[in-house]
Amino acid sequence: MRREPANELLLSFGCESQSGAQRFKERNCENIMAANHSFTGSDDTADEAVRSTCDDATVCKRFAVSMNYWKDPYIQYFIKQPNERKAPEINRGYYARVKAVNILMDAFIKKTSCNCQVINLGAGLDTTFWRLKDQNLLPKKYFEIDFPMIVLRKIHLIKTKPPLSKPIIETHSSSSLLIDGCSMDSDRYTIIGQDLRDLPVLMERLKKFGLNTKLPTLLLAECVLVYITPEKSAELIKWASSTFNTTMFINYEQVNMTDRFGQVMIENLQRRQCNLAGVDICQTLETQKDRFLLNGWDHANTMDMMTVYNSLPQADIQRIEHLEFLDEKELLQQLLQHYCICWATKDSGDFGIRDIMFGNI
Numbered sequence: 001m002r003r004e005p006a007n008e009l010l011l012s013f014g015c016e017s018q019s020g021a022q023r024f025k026e027r028n029c030e031n032i033m034a035a036n037h038s039f040t041g042s043d044d045t046a047d048e049a050v051r052s053t054c055d056d057a058t059v060c061k062r063f064a065v066s067m068n069y070w071k072d073p074y075i076q077y078f079i080k081q082p083n084e085r086k087a088p089e090i091n092r093g094y095y096a097r098v099k100a101v102n103i104l105m106d107a108f109i110k111k112t113s114c115n116c117q118v119i120n121l122g123a124g125l126d127t128t129f130w131r132l133k134d135q136n137l138l139p140k141k142y143f144e145i146d147f148p149m150i151v152l153r154k155i156h157l158i159k160t161k162p163p164l165s166k167p168i169i170e171t172h173s174s175s176s177l178l179i180d181g182c183s184m185d186s187d188r189y190t191i192i193g194q195d196l197r198d199l200p201v202l203m204e205r206l207k208k209f210g211l212n213t214k215l216p217t218l219l220l221a222e223c224v225l226v227y228i229t230p231e232k233s234a235e236l237i238k239w240a241s242s243t244f245n246t247t248m249f250i251n252y253e254q255v256n257m258t259d260r261f262g263q264v265m266i267e268n269l270q271r272r273q274c275n276l277a278g279v280d281i282c283q284t285l286e287t288q289k290d291r292f293l294l295n296g297w298d299h300a301n302t303m304d305m306m307t308v309y310n311s312l313p314q315a316d317i318q319r320i321e322h323l324e325f326l327d328e329k330e331l332l333q334q335l336l337q338h339y340c341i342c343w344a345t346k347d348s349g350d351f352g353i354r355d356i357m358f359g360n361i
């Protein structure tokens with residue numbers, strides 16, 4: 001029997017609630033918001049609700065890390081331990097999301113022997129740069145893009161927490177980091193405060209901070225494109241395929257959104273003024289894949305997260321399944337069937353990135 005999704009679970013799982021915006025204000029960040037207002041030019045309620053999803057994702061990841069689903073010694077510096085527990089379904093969902101993205105990303109970096117770039121679109125408070133540094137998998141340059149307000153907050157945390165700043169300084173040739181308005185640039189890590197919907201300015205700023213169009217380049221969008229209209233995400237995807245010769249795009253987001261379960265997810269979010277502007281692409285695995293194939297990519301693969309979960313290394317799956325008792329197996333299955341990972345490739349340099357696949361890595 002199909003079940004109606006529980007509101008709280010849906011909100012915690014993918015994304016988003018207004019409580020994120022509330023928490024942001026409570027942290028006395030109004031000054032940053034004010035400073036930023038003129039910069040973004042799009043500081044409306046809808047964008048604020050989208051920005052708040054950054055905290056929601058980090059809170060859920062933080063809780064799962066505290067439960068030992070995976071290790072991340074850096075996330076504690078970005079968000080305090082959440083007060084409430086997250087349901088086992090949520091923790092397992094985040095585990096699958098993080099593992100899947102890491103597996104594909106690491107495979108790309110290894111295929112190119114780290115002689116590559118990574119561009120994390122809508123990176124939020126993501127900690128991947130620090131993980132890659134610890135695992136000797138750092139690309140030539142790691143770029144992050146998010147709204148200026150999020151980036152200002154992240155730069156502040158990096159500057160004030162030595163465990164975050166030290167790895168950046170260690171990989172930088174000069175003793176000072178370039179901090180320019182809503183951006184910070186170093187030899188290996190750059191963070192840019194920029195609306196992804198303004199592609200000409202984004203391109204200009206990436207160029208300014210040393211984007212090398214000749215290097216194999218991995219783009220990552222983890223729960224981001226769903227907040228951008230299909231036209232704008234197509235522009236971004238087309239720009240990437242026409243700019244880089246060897247490239248992979250990893251996109252994680254909702255799928256199967258036309259069924260009852262998906263509709264309830266959309267309604268819950270709309271009630272919180274969080275509009276999924278890109279949801280039309282989230283109808284099926286095919287619509288997800290076609291977005292890439294119609295915009296210049298040679299190959300594209302998609303899997304729903306239930307299939308991914310079953311393809312992840314089973315010894316570790318057994319370990320995490322022993323961490324907490326899961327009562328609602330059916331709910332986990334439904335949640336995982338409403339998210340997918342899509343990875344598209346273009347490999348003019350013949351690095352073998354087309355072969356990247358779960359189960360054979």
Ligand SMILES: C[S@@+](CC[C@H](N)C(=O)[O-])C[C@H]1O[C@@H](n2cnc3c(N)ncnc32)[C@H](O)[C@@H]1O
Nearest residue numbers: 051053054057122123124146147195196222223
């Ligand atoms: C659900 S969060 C995911 C954050 C991160 N990718 C992760 O998985 O932990 C979505 C992120 O996308 C960012 N975002 C959404 N639309 C954006 C836009 N038009 N320009 C820049 N960032 C955007 C939000 O600010 C937020 O940080």
